[in-house]
Amino acid sequence: MRNTLLNVVDLRKSFGALKVTDGINFQVLEGEIHALIGPNGAGKTTLIHQLSGNLKSDSGSVYYDGQDITRLGMAERVRLGLARSFQITSILEGFSVLENVAIAIQARSGSSFRFFKPAAAEDELNAEALGLLARVRLADRAQRRAGALSHGEKRQLEIAIALATGAKLLLLDEPLAGTGHEEGSILIDLMRSLRETHTLVLIEHDMDAVFSLADRVSVLVYGRVIASGSPAAIRNDPEVRAAYLGEEEAA
Ligand SMILES: Nc1ncnc2c1ncn2[C@@H]1O[C@H](COP(=O)(O)OP(=O)(O)OP(=O)(O)O)[C@@H](O)[C@H]1O
Numbered sequence: 445m446r447n448t449l450l451n452v453v454d455l456r457k458s459f460g461a462l463k464v465t466d467g468i469n470f471q472v473l474e475g476e477i478h479a480l481i482g483p484n485g486a487g488k489t490t491l492i493h494q495l496s497g498n499l500k501s502d503s504g505s506v507y508y509d510g511q512d513i514t515r516l517g518m519a520e521r522v523r524l525g526l527a528r529s530f531q532i533t534s535i536l537e538g539f540s541v542l543e544n545v546a547i548a549i550q551a552r553s554g555s556s557f558r559f560f561k562p563a564a565a566e567d568e569l570n571a572e573a574l575g576l577l578a579r580v581r582l583a584d585r586a587q588r589r590a591g592a593l594s595h596g597e598k599r600q601l602e603i604a605i606a607l608a609t610g611a612k613l614l615l616l617d618e619p620l621a622g623t624g625h626e627e628g629s630i631l632i633d634l635m636r637s638l639r640e641t642h643t644l645v646l647i648e649h650d651m652d653a654v655f656s657l658a659d660r661v662s663v664l665v666y667g668r669v670i671a672s673g674s675p676a677a678i679r680n681d682p683e684v685r686a687a688y689l690g691e692e693e694a695a
Pocket residue numbers: 459462464482483484485486487488489490491
């Protein structure tokens with residue numbers, strides 16, 4: 445049996461009278477790719493913000509690796525290993541691709557690099573950053589200015605930055621949005637390769653990608669998870685088809 449890495453219990457958030465997440469229950473297992481799908485406005489992004497600690501929940505609980513993290517802020521959650529892949533705006537466009545990753549590693553490591561002589565510390569840092577860039581298939585862009593990357597490459601860099609935080613569980617909000625076919629398939633391959641070492645929770649509207657990539661899928665409708673299961677089970681679930689997939693296919 446796989447370990448439950450994330451357990452979400454009756455999580456709620458309202459904006460004024462609007463109940464955006466309205467009693468969310470679902471579990472993420474260690475080492476899986478878990479996709480959150482649902483119609484526009486279902487509360488997916490709000491839920492990701494509640495999981496990352498960016499947004500305070502009104503009630504309910506979030507357990508990460510058995511620990512109650514409901515009241516922890518974003519930085520504390522990142523330290524425990526739960527990180528949201530940052531928006532493109534958080535990439536430092538004027539710095540090189542390598543520097544962007546090195547800065548994230550340094551932020552994680554605090555002062556641990558000061559035990560090296562400055563030049564050795566820099567070598568050590570750059571070697572680790574290059575290793576992460578290789579994992580996200582950006583090693584050949586290391587010296588390029590981050591602002592000059594294509595849209596898809598920026599998403600790869602964001603994933604490298606999230607990995608640099610030491611994250612075990614990555615929250616990805618629409619990783620494929622705005623990417624072309626070729627960029628999309630690089631990102632899909634990359635996410636698949638991360639499964640060996642990481643757990644991924646992603647919001648995605650591209651159903652072909654979701655059904656080929658995800659181990660399990662949860663469907664959010666009006667702020668509630670109406671079903672969680674394998675892609676095949678979700679595709680054939682009558683309630684899901686009526687509430688969401690049927691509507692997508694008809695569109
Ligand atoms: N800060 C906020 N203040 C007020 N309303 C908000 C806020 N954030 C989100 N909402 C509302 O909550 C609802 C759900 O938004 P959310 O972005 O979580 O949905 P979503 O499922 O991610 O949608 P999409 O698929 O379109 O991205 C929307 O009606 C949105 O307008």
